[in-house]
Amino acid sequence: MREFLIEARKRVPLAVVGGSDFNKIAEQLAGHDKELLLSSFDYVFSENGLLGFKGTEPFPVQSIQKAIGDAKLQELINFALRYMSDIQLPVKRGNFVEFRNGMINLSPIGRSCSQEERNEFVVFDTEHGIRQKFAEELRKKFGHYGLQFAIGGQISVDVFPTGWDKTFCLQYFENDFDKIHFFGDRTAPGGNDHEIFADERTIGHTVDGPEDTRKQVEEVLKDH
Numbered sequence: 001m002r003e004f005l006i007e008a009r010k011r012v013p014l015a016v017v018g019g020s021d022f023n024k025i026a027e028q029l030a031g032h033d034k035e036l037l038l039s040s041f042d043y044v045f046s047e048n049g050l051l052g053f054k055g056t057e058p059f060p061v062q063s064i065q066k067a068i069g070d071a072k073l074q075e076l077i078n079f080a081l082r083y084m085s086d087i088q089l090p091v092k093r094g095n096f097v098e099f100r101n102g103m104i105n106l107s108p109i110g111r112s113c114s115q116e117e118r119n120e121f122v123v124f125d126t127e128h129g130i131r132q133k134f135a136e137e138l139r140k141k142f143g144h145y146g147l148q149f150a151i152g153g154q155i156s157v158d159v160f161p162t163g164w165d166k167t168f169c170l171q172y173f174e175n176d177f178d179k180i181h182f183f184g185d186r187t188a189p190g191g192n193d194h195e196i197f198a199d200e201r202t203i204g205h206t207v208d209g210p211e212d213t214r215k216q217v218e219e220v221l222k223d224h
Helices: 002-009 022-030 034-040 064-068 070-085 115-128 130-145 166-172 194-198 210-221
Strands: 015-017 043-046 051-054 097-099 104-106 147-152 156-161 181-184 203-206
Touching: 002 034, 002 210, 015 166, 022 034, 022 043, 043 166, 051 166, 064 070, 064 156, 070 097, 070 104, 070 130, 115 130, 130 147, 130 156, 166 194, 181 194, 181 210, 194 203
Parallel strands: 015 043, 181 203
Antiparallel strands: 043 051, 097 104, 104 156, 147 156
16 A cells, blocks of 8 residues: 555655544554655644644644643543443453544543454444444533544544544645545544545545555546
8 A cells, every 4th residue: 555655646746634643643654654654645644634744844733722621621531431431342451541632532442452452342333333322422411612523543532622623634735736635434424534525625535445545546546
């Protein structure tokens, strides 16, 4: 996939946006090599764009605690910890609450789980709707604080101020291009790709894995 993206970038500029923090994105896309990550894309956005780069030049960093205040954040975190403590899963590990610049990431299984445990949780969550129910409860209790709740990645729920979804990153390059194609897997309502997928500034594509992504990107590249 990396080799394919390198070839694709010879024909069109590439940007990557993820909900994870910068270190996790570097791990996933560049084997922890941050310099390699930044040199592989024209733009790199972590935490939905709250931390972003054009090449190696950083954009201003945003902060969730400045947006809603520490008192509301603590109320949210306390509720989430109580809620997750009552969930029965095949296994639980550590790092259930991860505080990032622009969001809170809540993981019922814990982000310290192994890849095998992560895969098992995906199956369990698909069957039992663990994260869907969690997000709905959070929305009911804290939606009036101006927060959004999105099912992110494989094991977590992202919490961030309204408007700080993945569309946040578009402001940094939307005026530089005639067309912006977005490829994501969680594009249904409630998924953390939905807002940018449905945004009028993008042409959205729903993908179900690396091979499908490659196939759909190749279709778009036929026009370039």
